[in-house]
Amino acid sequence: MAAEDRISITVKLFAFFRDNRFKKQEQQFPANTTVRDIILFQGINPEEVGVTMINSRQCTLDQIPVQGDQLAIFPIIGGG
Amino acid sequence: MADKIFRVNMSTLSTAIEDVPANWNGLGGRGLTSTIVAAEVEPTCHPLGGKNKLIFAPGMLSGTVAANSGRLSVGAKSPLTGTIKEANAGGTAAQMLARIGCKALIIEGLPQGDTWYNILISADTITLSEETELVGKGNFDVVTAVQGRTSEKHGIMTIGPAGEMKMHSANISIKDPDSRLRSCGRGGLGAVMGSKQIKYIAIEPTEAKVEIADPDKFKEANRTFTKALVDNPISQALGTYGTNVLVNIINEAGALPTRNFTSGQFDGHEEISGETMHDTIVEREGKPKHNCHTGCVIQCSQIYNDSDKKYKTSGFEYESIWAMGADCCVDNLDQIAEADHLMDDIGIDTIETSVAMGVAMEGGVLEFGDGEGICRILREDIAKGTALGRIIGCGAGSVGRAYGVTRVPVVKNQAIPAYDPRAIKGIGITYATSTQGADHTMGYTIATNILGVGGSVDPLSHEGQVELSRNLQIATAAIDSTGMCLFIAFAALDDETCLPALVDMINARFGINLVAEDVTNLGISILKTERAFNEAAGFTNKDDRLPEFFSEEPIAPHNVVWDISDEEIDTFWNF
Numbered sequence A: 001m002a003a004e005d006r007i008s009i010t011v012k013l014f015a016f017f018r019d020n021r022f023k024k025q026e027q028q029f030p031a032n033t034t035v036r037d038i039i040l041f042q043g044i045n046p047e048e049v050g051v052t053m054i055n056s057r058q059c060t061l062d063q064i065p066v067q068g069d070q071l072a073i074f075p076i077i078g079g080g
Numbered sequence B: 001m002a003d004k005i006f007r008v009n010m011s012t013l014s015t016a017i018e019d020v021p022a023n024w025n026g027l028g029g030r031g032l033t034s035t036i037v038a039a040e041v042e043p044t045c046h047p048l049g050g051k052n053k054l055i056f057a058p059g060m061l062s063g064t065v066a067a068n069s070g071r072l073s074v075g076a077k078s079p080l081t082g083t084i085k086e087a088n089a090g091g092t093a094a095q096m097l098a099r100i101g102c103k104a105l106i107i108e109g110l111p112q113g114d115t116w117y118n119i120l121i122s123a124d125t126i127t128l129s130e131e132t133e134l135v136g137k138g139n140f141d142v143v144t145a146v147q148g149r150t151s152e153k154h155g156i157m158t159i160g161p162a163g164e165m166k167m168h169s170a171n172i173s174i175k176d177p178d179s180r181l182r183s184c185g186r187g188g189l190g191a192v193m194g195s196k197q198i199k200y201i202a203i204e205p206t207e208a209k210v211e212i213a214d215p216d217k218f219k220e221a222n223r224t225f226t227k228a229l230v231d232n233p234i235s236q237a238l239g240t241y242g243t244n245v246l247v248n249i250i251n252e253a254g255a256l257p258t259r260n261f262t263s264g265q266f267d268g269h270e271e272i273s274g275e276t277m278h279d280t281i282v283e284r285e286g287k288p289k290h291n292c293h294t295g296c297v298i299q300c301s302q303i304y305n306d307s308d309k310k311y312k313t314s315g316f317e318y319e320s321i322w323a324m325g326a327d328c329c330v331d332n333l334d335q336i337a338e339a340d341h342l343m344d345d346i347g348i349d350t351i352e353t354s355v356a357m358g359v360a361m362e363g364g365v366l367e368f369g370d371g372e373g374i375c376r377i378l379r380e381d382i383a384k385g386t387a388l389g390r391i392i393g394c395g396a397g398s399v400g401r402a403y404g405v406t407r408v409p410v411v412k413n414q415a416i417p418a419y420d421p422r423a424i425k426g427i428g429i430t431y432a433t434s435t436q437g438a439d440h441t442m443g444y445t446i447a448t449n450i451l452g453v454g455g456s457v458d459p460l461s462h463e464g465q466v467e468l469s470r471n472l473q474i475a476t477a478a479i480d481s482t483g484m485c486l487f488i489a490f491a492a493l494d495d496e497t498c499l500p501a502l503v504d505m506i507n508a509r510f511g512i513n514l515v516a517e518d519v520t521n522l523g524i525s526i527l528k529t530e531r532a533f534n535e536a537a538g539f540t541n542k543d544d545r546l547p548e549f550f551s552e553e554p555i556a557p558h559n560v561v562w563d564i565s566d567e568e569i570d571t572f573w574n575f
C-alpha cells in the first residue's frame, strides 16, 4: 500500500482501556478504516466500548475517521 | 408496629408521635416530604420563618435489606430558590428511622429566644434538649461529640456553622457507617434547620426490623434486583473510578463548564480526572471503593488520602470536583480535596459554593486557579461568617448581585452543575423545568445524551430533549420516593429485570399490588404536587428559563448557544 493511502489518527483511551496501553497516541491506518477496526487494533473488545467520539462528536462504530481526526474511546461508564 | 409521624414544635417546645394519615401511607422519601410540605406549608411563607417546616423521611424500602435502599429525603421550602425542595443522601439515618417506625419527622415553628437545641429520637420518645457545647462547631466535631454522649451506633443528622448562620447554601449532613458525612446538599435546607435552632438530631439504634408483608417474595425480588445492579458494567466502573470518571468524557464532549462557564473544555482535565484520582487513591493506600450506607452494592464513594496517606475526604463526587476544578480552573486534586473536606465540616453545598467561587473569581474577588484562595475564604470568611463569607455562602446568585457579575449560571437562583446546557441540550431542559431550580439529578439526561444509556439522543440537537427530560424527571421522582440511590437507574434503564424486581419489592414490603404504571403515576403526581406548590408561591413558566448569556455566548469547542425556544420548554408540562 502506498504511503499516501495511510492517514494518521489521534487515538485517546479512557478509564481501564488505558491499563497496559496509553492515554493518547497518534497512529497510522489505511484510509477507510472504521472506528470498529481501530478499536480491534488496540486489542479492545468492541462489546466493552460504551461511547466513541470523533472530534468531540458522538460517532458509530461503522464511521470512518479521516486524516487528523481525534478518536476518543470510552468503556461503558456512568456517574452523576 | 405501625409506622408513626414524629412531630416537634419548636414554638411550643413540644413533641408528639402521631398516626400516619391514610393518604400518606403509600408514600416515602421525596413523595412524602413533598406531599407534607404541600399540605402543611404556606407556599408564600418566608423559608426561614416560623411557617416553614423541615421534613425528614426515609424511602419506602429504607430499613429493609433491599440493595441501595438507604437514602434519606429532607424537604422544606428552600431559602435558596423559594421553591419546594427535596434533597437526599445516604448515611445511616434513613435505615435507622425506618427501623424505629418513623415514617417522617416533621419540625415546625421557631423557638422564641436564642437558645439552641438538639433532638434525640427513639421508637417511642422524642427528647428535645438545650444545646450549648456544640454551637459553632464544625460537623466532624459534632459527630465525635455526639457519639461520645450517645454511642457510635447512633444515627446523626447535623448542621455546621453555615447552617447556624442561615446561609442559603447550607446543607444537612448525615453520618455514614464510618462516622463520616454524606450531605443533603442542595437548596439550603441546613439554613432551615438553623432557623429552628437545632444543631443536631440523633437516632437511637434498635434491634427492631422493618416489617415485610411477604418475606419470601421480597427476598427473591431483592436477589434479582441486586444481580441486575452488580452485573451492570456502569456499576462496576462507578466502584472503580467513582462518579469522577465523568470529567474526561464530559470534557471530551465539550460540555465541561470551565472558567465560570466560558468554555466547554478544561486544559487541566487529566489532573482532576477519575483516572488520576483512582491512581492517587491506590498509591496513597486509600480505598477506591466505599459505600455510603450498608447494603449499597455499587460503592461509588471512596476514601481519598492526603500525600501523608492520612484520610482527607470521602464521597468525593464529580460535581464537586468539576466545580472547584474546571469551573474555578484549579487543576490540583489535593487542593480540591481540602476544600471538599472544609465544606463538609462547615456544612455547605459543594456545588453551590464552588460555582459561587467561580462567579467571585469573575467579579475579581480572587484569581481563577487560586485553589489556596478558595480554601482560605472557606476557613476565614465562610466558616467565620464575615461579610464576604456570607455573600459567598448564600450562593452564586448572591455573589453575582453583590459584585455586579452578569454571567451567573443559576436557574431559580440555584447554581447550574457540571454539564453545560449549550452542549448537552437535554440537561438544559431539566435545569429550566425542574421544580427545584437547576439540578442535574432531577432528570439526568446525560445518561442518554452522552453515555448511551436508555437509548441515544444527540446532545446537540433539539430533537427529543423535552420528552427525554420529562420521562426521566417522572421516573426520578418515583425512584427518589423508594429510598433507592439514583445510580440504580443505569441498571433500570438497560436491564429489563431491574425495575420489575423493584416494584415486586415494594409490593412484598407493603402487601400491595402495584404495577409499573402505578410507579409512573406516582412520579407524575409528585411533579404536579411540587409544581402546584411553586405556582402558589408565585412562580410561572417565565421562571423556567436559563440565564440569557447561554443564548448569547457560544461555547467552545462546538461553538453552540442555548437555542431551545421558550415555547418548546413550556411543552415540558404537557402531561
Ligand code: SF4
Pocket (backbone or CB within 6 Å): B068, B090, B290, B291, B292, B293, B296, B297, B298, B299, B300, B301, B485, B486, B487
Ligand atoms: S452508589 Fe454511591 S451514592 Fe449510591 S448508595 Fe452507593 S455509595 Fe451511596
